[in-house]
Amino acid sequence: MDPEELFNEDGNSGKPKKESPLISLERDLKFFYESIREVAIEIMVEGLSNYPIFIAHQHELNLGELILDRNDLNTEWSIHASTLEEFVDKGVIKPVLKDRFIKSYKDPYEYMCLFVVVPEGANFVYYPYPKQ
Numbered sequence: 001m002d003p004e005e006l007f008n009e010d011g012n013s014g015k016p017k018k019e020s021p022l023i024s025l026e027r028d029l030k031f032f033y034e035s036i037r038e039v040a041i042e043i044m045v046e047g048l049s050n051y052p053i054f055i056a057h058q059h060e061l062n063l064g065e066l067i068l069d070r071n072d073l074n075t076e077w078s079i080h081a082s083t084l085e086e087f088v089d090k091g092v093i094k095p096v097l098k099d100r101f102i103k104s105y106k107d108p109y110e111y112m113c114l115f116v117v118v119p120e121g122a123n124f125v126y127y128p129y130p131k132q
Contacts, residue, residue, distance in 0.1 A: 021118050022125075024076040025056055029112070029127055032068055032079060036112050037129055039067055039081050044108065049083035051105055053124075057117040063090060082115075 029036075040052040055064050056077050064082030068075075084101065087093040092115075093101055105113065111126040 021058075022116075025116065026127075028056075028070075028075045028077045029114075030130075031073075031075060033112070033129055035068060036079065040108050040112065043081065043083060049085055050108075051084035051102065051113070052108055053082045053084060053087060053113045053115055055080040055082055055115045055117060059117075061117065063087075063092070087115075 036054055040054075043049055043052040053064070054067075055061060056079055058070070058077055061078075061080060064080030064086065066078065067081045068077075068079040070076060070078040084093065084098070084105075088095055088098055106126045109129075111128050114125045114127055116123055116125050
């Protein structure tokens with residue numbers, strides 16, 4: 001996905017701008033963040049991983065475990081919980097890139113690590129938890 005598509009900077013195409021998928025995701029994350037933070041802490045405390053990853057998507061996905069279903073919650077996005085280890089095992093992150101990912105991984109108590117999946121592709125995004 002091009003940055004122009006993601007942030008609605010489509011130049012002078014004359015076409016009406018579609019809302020960026022990140023706008024609706026941000027709305028849902030404000031609703032979901034407490035649940036996501038609880039699951040992230042649980043993943044770390046239980047020793048499953050030091051690197052929780054949450055997959056945000058709007059279609060069917062076979063990665064991680066569904067924790068927030070958009071159909072049940074009347075939201076636009078579903079969230080699956082996963083880990084770095086599963087991403088490496090399933091080949092989403094190549095083993096040779098694991099260390100680079102770990103170095104770039106932000107504090108999981110301050111940020112949720114999201115793998116955002118849209119029809120045009122997928123990318124990692126770090127979204128800060130609201131200050132309490």
